[in-house]
Amino acid sequence: GVTYYYKVTAVNANSAPLANESARSNEASATVSTTGLPAGWTDGDINNPGKKGSATDSAGAWTVAGGGADIYGRSDQFNFARISTTGDRTLIAKVTGITNTNSWAKAGVMFRDSSAAGSIFADVVATAGQGVSFQWRSTTNSTSHRTIVKGIPAPTAANPLWVKLVKSGTRYMAYYSTNGTNYIQIGTSRVIAFTNSTYLAGLAVTAKNNKALNTAKFTNVVLS
Numbered sequence: 001g002v003t004y005y006y007k008v009t010a011v012n013a014n015s016a017p018l019a020n021e022s023a024r025s026n027e028a029s030a031t032v033s034t035t036g037l038p039a040g041w042t043d044g045d046i047n048n049p050g051k052k053g054s055a056t057d058s059a060g061a062w063t064v065a066g067g068g069a070d071i072y073g074r075s076d077q078f079n080f081a082r083i084s085t086t087g088d089r090t091l092i093a094k095v096t097g098i099t100n101t102n103s104w105a106k107a108g109v110m111f112r113d114s115s116a117a118g119s120i121f122a123d124v125v126a127t128a129g130q131g132v133s134f135q136w137r138s139t140t141n142s143t144s145h146r147t148i149v150k151g152i153p154a155p156t157a158a159n160p161l162w163v164k165l166v167k168s169g170t171r172y173m174a175y176y177s178t179n180g181t182n183y184i185q186i187g188t189s190r191v192i193a194f195t196n197s198t199y200l201a202g203l204a205v206t207a208k209n210n211k212a213l214n215t216a217k218f219t220n221v222v223l224s
Helices: none
Strands: 002-006 028-031 044-046 054-058 060-068 070-072 075-086 089-097 107-114 121-127 132-137 145-151 160-167 171-177 199-204 214-223
Touching: 054 075, 060 075, 060 199, 070 107, 070 121, 070 199, 075 107, 089 107, 089 199, 107 160, 107 214, 121 160, 121 171, 132 171, 199 214
Parallel strands: none
Antiparallel strands: 002 028, 044 075, 054 060, 060 214, 070 075, 075 199, 089 160, 089 214, 107 121, 107 199, 121 132, 132 145, 160 171
């Protein structure tokens, strides 16, 4: 909650102290986050899971805990650490841990039209025992769809999984990688039309078990 103010100068290290010092920059400021999340990010449960979720970020290492029945069907129940954004975006995260609260416990990246339970969305999620899945809901409160890649083990710190979601207009493309360099597309791109020009992008976690919490770990979270 503290705001710090600073100016910057540059000095030639090969000259005498303070010789050839540049002019000072304009004053800049930064306020330390009180939420444990980067500026602009918030966290909250979608559709009141039985166990309250949470999210923290410590120097780029995210911990997102989510309860809830699932992200699928006609409505969702999960925890969502997110930021509001517009336009075309790519969201990447390295998943380094997931709790086996159910073989369909999920952790991954999501673009979502709103925080409503039956909102239009697209996501790419790692699971505790069902591989990696590209999921989407094309219209509000309608059924969800998915393309699954089986045989991908649950991510761990030693064997992480990168998930990537790309939004280009109304077309969405999903990818995964086991090394963070070579990405494999999951199925084909999907046409999904959000109703809002400002939408939500972030990390989605569900336990697929409304009596438990899935505590997932992420690093290398990049929204570009």
